[in-house]
Amino acid sequence: MPDFVQTAVKEIDDQLRVLKDEASRLEAARAALTGARPRRGRPASNGAGSTTARPASPRNGRAAAPRSRRSGNTRANQALELVRGKPGITIPEIAKAMNIEPNYLYRVLPRLASDGQVKRDGQGWHPAPSSTSTRAEPVRKARRRRQTRAAESKSAVSATRAASPRRSGESTSATNGRTAPGATKESVLAALAGGDAMTAGQVATKAGLARPTVSTTLSNLAKTGEVEKAARGYRLASAA
Secondary structure (H helix, E strand, O other): OOHHHHHHHHHHHHHHHHHHHHHHHHHHHHHHHHOOOOOOOOOOOOOOOHHHHOOOOOOOOOOOHHHHHHHHHHHHHHHHHHHHHOOOEEHHHHHHHHOOOOOOHHHHHHHHHHOOOEEEEOOEEEEOHHHHHHHHHHHHHHHHHHHHHHHHHHHHHHHHHHHHHHHHHHHHHHHHOOOOHHHHHHHHHHHOOOOOOEOHHHHHHHHOOOHHHHHHHHHHHHHHOOEEEEOOEEEEHHHO
């Protein structure tokens, strides 16, 4: 076979290999987006006659496409690690280090650059500063969420503590019968409105007031003639 034919066939094989890797990557991306499993049984073609030379395994019927997909992702990761380990490395140097043809890397490196993983400076490739910030962004977001939740929890606790003294004061005031004098008098007279004689304790229970307050109020009402003492307790003067 003439040399120019061999060269042309080699270039075609290299291009087919690149297209095969790209197709595998796109299928994996499509499967990830749709939730469907990648299609199986695709022939791993890399040139003339390679389909028949690589029959599917009789055990599971799979062709070599899934392996090529994993290999493509692995090669991209290897290229990225080489760039990070040796900033300024060129594509031929990466291909030599990976023992592959450079044609594949001419597609992978620009894709990594579009993803913000690497950047090009002349013929060399460097890690993109944004790649570090991109990896750190989820960590920063999680930290901000934790700080927000902590601040909200602290605000809720502060509001609860601020409301507790008011509720406690209201409860203490109600328990001690610390109401306005006029309201206390009305409550005591309302409790005696039934006409029956009642002790100070009974009036306090019925009116929901403290017994000392009721006793003082009953004594004052007895002096003004609004209530009178009975054999046991007090009653309204009009009911005598």
